Amino acid sequence: MRRVYVIGSALTKVGRHFNKGYKELASEVIDKAINESGLESVDLVIVANMLSDSILDQLDISTILMQNLGMTKVKALHIETGESSGLAALEVAWTAIKSETAEKVLIVGVEKATEYPTYKINKVYSKVLDYETESIRNITPPDYAALIMKAYLRKYGLKREDIAEWPVKMHENASRNPYAQLNFKVNHEKVLNSMIISDPIRLLDTFPIGDGAAAIVLASSKETGSSKAEPVELVHTSSAVSVQVHLRDDLTKLPATAAVVSDLRMKFNEKMINEAAIELHDSYSIYAYLLIEELGLAARGEAPKIINELEFINVSGGLKARGHPFGATGVYQVAELHKLMTSGLAGRRFDGKYAIAHSMSGPDYNARIALLQRVI
Amino acid sequence: MRHSIPKFWRKREGYYQILLTRCKTCGRIAYFTYIKCPYCGSGDVELVRSSGRGVVEEYTISYYRIEGAEEYLPRIIALIKLSEGVKVTGELVDVDPSEVSEGMEVEAVLRILSSDDPHGLIYYGLKFTPIIKGS
Numbered sequence: 001m002r003r004v005y006v007i008g009s010a011l012t013k014v015g016r017h018f019n020k021g022y023k024e025l026a027s028e029v030i031d032k033a034i035n036e037s038g039l040e041s042v043d044l045v046i047v048a049n050m051l052s053d054s055i056l057d058q059l060d061i062s063t064i065l066m067q068n069l070g071m072t073k074v075k076a077l078h079i080e081t082g083e084s085s086g087l088a089a090l091e092v093a094w095t096a097i098k099s100e101t102a103e104k105v106l107i108v109g110v111e112k113a114t115e116y117p118t119y120k121i122n123k124v125y126s127k128v129l130d131y132e133t134e135s136i137r138n139i140t141p142p143d144y145a146a147l148i149m150k151a152y153l154r155k156y157g158l159k160r161e162d163i164a165e166w167p168v169k170m171h172e173n174a175s176r177n178p179y180a181q182l183n184f185k186v187n188h189e190k191v192l193n194s195m196i197i198s199d200p201i202r203l204l205d206t207f208p209i210g211d212g213a214a215a216i217v218l219a220s221s222k223e224t225g226s227s228k229a230e231p232v233e234l235v236h237t238s239s240a241v242s243v244q245v246h247l248r249d250d251l252t253k254l255p256a257t258a259a260v261v262s263d264l265r266m267k268f269n270e271k272m273i274n275e276a277a278i279e280l281h282d283s284y285s286i287y288a289y290l291l292i293e294e295l296g297l298a299a300r301g302e303a304p305k306i307i308n309e310l311e312f313i314n315v316s317g318g319l320k321a322r323g324h325p326f327g328a329t330g331v332y333q334v335a336e337l338h339k340l341m342t343s344g345l346a347g348r349r350f351d352g353k354y355a356i357a358h359s360m361s362g363p364d365y366n367a368r369i370a371l372l373q374r375v376i
Numbered sequence: 377m378r379h380s381i382p383k384f385w386r387k388r389e390g391y392y393q394i395l396l397t398r399c400k401t402c403g404r405i406a407y408f409t410y411i412k413c414p415y416c417g418s419g420d421v422e423l424v425r426s427s428g429r430g431v432v433e434e435y436t437i438s439y440y441r442i443e444g445a446e447e448y449l450p451r452i453i454a455l456i457k458l459s460e461g462v463k464v465t466g467e468l469v470d471v472d473p474s475e476v477s478e479g480m481e482v483e484a485v486l487r488i489l490s491s492d493d494p495h496g497l498i499y500y501g502l503k504f505t506p507i508i509k510g511s
């Protein structure tokens with residue numbers, strides 16, 4: 001079967017880009033990624049975006065973007081699966097190349113989340129939950145993160161301060177990443193005294209609202225682009241859906257993530273996850289701890305003890321500090337891992353063989369995973 | 377105008393009382409009026425009315441501001457285990473946040489969920505309130 005290679009990637013700093021719209025942000029990363037790939041053109045463009053309808057008053061964003069960038073000879077489509085839209089776009093692109101319906105695919109993740117005050121963004125972001133059973137009754141994503149965090153603390157007899165290390169580590173990583181939204185450092189005290197969002201979730205347990213764009217070029221041939229010397233192959237993509245929070249027997253488990261991790265374990269060797277560089281979806285710090293346990297990097301309830309032993313985890317600073325431009329985040333993760341494996345990211349370079357991007361929407365309502373492999 | 381009459385009206389039964397979906401295939405019961413069993417996908421389901429009473433399993437006091445519900449801060453969002461053994465998430469009202477605890481007995485009450493601009497539509501739905509002993 002055909003292979004799929006990452007031959008170019010580009011990203012812009014996540015933040016408040018008041019002077020740029022989504023077209024400007026997308027255009028910049030498209031030019032850079034295409035330039036790095038060495039390609040003249042692509043067959044297919046996939047745009048990952050979550051809030052174009054709610055925030056930009058724009059439907060069919062992929063068509064409008066192509067019209068504005070003089071790319072009307074290219075097939076284009078828009079993918080939205082909530083917060084994991086970026087990895088969903090990658091999944092579709094991977095399938096298109098594997099099935100020989102495309103050879104060169106450009107994936108663009110773009111989000112403009114700072115066009116309105118935060119309370120309006122909070123409202124539309126909460127639509128990743130089920131409107132008819134959850135959002136209509138004013139239940140929001142941080143509320144679920146809080147319930148899950150309390151269940152975790154209770155189950156393993158931990159205190160709130162036992163899980164304050166993650167944001168500290170993420171801000172430390174982000175302070176070296178030029179593409180990160182928050183590049184200041186924090187300590188335990190700051191985390192534990194920051195504003196309450198949904199108790200015990202505090203401001204520094206969660207992501208900042210920001211705009212961003214990232215792009216990736218995938219191709220069936222590695223004989224071109226930035227990866228020519230060190231080709232990186234996209235060897236696997238997968239996704240799963242889970243039941244709503246109130247239907248779960250154990251709140252400390254993330255069923256969709258468990259399914260994609262189990263799939264990964266079956267197809268590749270068990271040890272691979274332990275040796276990989278990982279970008280995971282830490283929209284709330286409690287999720288980082290649960291994800292580390294779902295990935296098998298720590299036993300249940302033990303993640304707080306090993307946070308600082310994990311070297312190549314969210315080198316970007318994660319959603320926590322790099323930022324979370326919703327639909328673009330998955331594309332950021334893959335672009336960051338591609339850089340980390342080739343030219344370097346945040347002053348670091350990863351020489352290992354595998355890199356994993358993990359993304360999810362809401363409290364693990366869907367989870368997606370992508371596996372990159374160095375080809376030597 | 378964000379509120380829609382038909383969108384709400386067709387679900388009114390499930391918004392004004394706690395209806396559970398009981399699956400005749402896998403035997404599990406789930407909160408809300410699902411078309412098919414959310415656990416196994418079976419269409420062989422029936423709706424059962426809940427007593428509306430239960431106990432708080434977990435709760436959070438939320439200051440997260442969302443458009444249209446700004447005046448209801450802080451919100452107390454709880455995961456409640458109904459007497460039928462089924463869990464439901466919902467808002468707790470008529471109680472001071474400092475008085476909420478796990479294990480607290482609560483029952484469903486009808487309240488305003490949100491309203492459009494001052495002269496617009498109002499959505500009503502179920503929230504939960506502590507059961508006062510002896511009442």
Ligand SMILES: [Zn+2]
Nearest residue numbers: 399402413416
């Ligand atoms: Zn069933």
